[in-house]
Amino acid sequence: MIRVLLVDDQQLIRAGLRMLCDAQPDMEVVGEAGNGRDAVLLAERLTPDLIVMDLRMPGLDGITATGRIVAARPGARVLVLTTFGDDDHLYPALTAGACGFLLKDAAPADLLDGIRRAAAGDSAFSQDVLHRLVQRAVQARAGAPRSAPGLTARERDVLALVAEGLSNTEIAGRLHIGVTTVKTHVTSLMTKTGSPNRVRLALYAHGA
Numbered sequence: 596m597i598r599v600l601l602v603d604d605q606q607l608i609r610a611g612l613r614m615l616c617d618a619q620p621d622m623e624v625v626g627e628a629g630n631g632r633d634a635v636l637l638a639e640r641l642t643p644d645l646i647v648m649d650l651r652m653p654g655l656d657g658i659t660a661t662g663r664i665v666a667a668r669p670g671a672r673v674l675v676l677t678t679f680g681d682d683d684h685l686y687p688a689l690t691a692g693a694c695g696f697l698l699k700d701a702a703p704a705d706l707l708d709g710i711r712r713a714a715a716g717d718s719a720f721s722q723d724v725l726h727r728l729v730q731r732a733v734q735a736r737a738g739a740p741r742s743a744p745g746l747t748a749r750e751r752d753v754l755a756l757v758a759e760g761l762s763n764t765e766i767a768g769r770l771h772i773g774v775t776t777v778k779t780h781v782t783s784l785m786t787k788t789g790s791p792n793r794v795r796l797a798l799y800a801h802g803a
Contacts, residue, residue, distance in 0.1 A: 596621060597621055597644050597645060598625045598645070599623065599624050599625065599644070599646075599647060600624075600625060600627070600637055600643040600645070601613060601624055601627045601628070602628045602629075602633075602634040602646060602649055602652075602657065604651075605649075608649075609627050609629070612647065613627070615703055619707060622710065626643065631659055631660030632660070634655075634657075634660045635655070638671060639664075639667060642668070644672065645673075645674055647676050648661055648673050648674065648676065649676060650675060650684055658684075658688050661675070661688060664692075665692030666692075671692075672694050672713050672714060672716075673693045674695040674696075674697065674709060674710060675688045675696045675697065676697050676699060676701075676706070677696075678700075680698050680721065680724055694713050694718050694719070694792065695709055695720055696724050697709050697720070698724070717793065718793045720793075722760075745787055749770075749780060753770070754800050756769060757781065757784070757793065758797050763778055763781065
């Protein structure tokens with residue numbers, strides 16, 4: 596069971612998220628907070644598996660709250676859910692320790708998938724955000740993606756496509772293999788390259 600803490604200053608948003616999560620057999624909303632200060636306190640008291648965090652809130656904002664939560668409990672998983680997908684919000688949130696960044700216009704199925712992935716230790720990003728992260732790395736370090744020693748030919752193929760910002764499903768279609776096989780290759784790549792998540796793996800491929 597994934598224990599979720601919802602943080603958003605809009606009660607209607609929290610109510611909708613609660614209904615969505617509570618309808619899932621593998622999720623339970625254990626608390627709600629309407630500002631960053633309460634989020635920090637509840638995160639410490641409830642120790643949820645995942646915190647769904649808004650960014651713009653009165654008092655203590657979501658970025659500062661994320662930083663305090665992760666500093667107090669390094670293993671905490673914070674998934675940002677916001678209306679603002681610009682770099683001024685994205686990079687500070689990642690620096691603060693967020694493990695993913697989704698936009699509020701995401702489809703419910705994508706949000707639920709993001710929650711499950713983030714809780715399982717993966718990184719969840721809206722597709723346009725992930726593409727932008729990778730593109731920035733490409734611009735910063737021009738040239739062909741680098742590889743790591745000990746990779747199989749198939750792992751190098753998968754790494755190159757991860758570097759392009761493709762999802763597991765897109766990679767599976769491009770290489771004509773199963774999604775489960777892609778996940779296995781991505782996990783192996785993270786281990787071999789020392790990348791804690793998919794974004795770092797993509798940045799690694801471009802030498803960032």
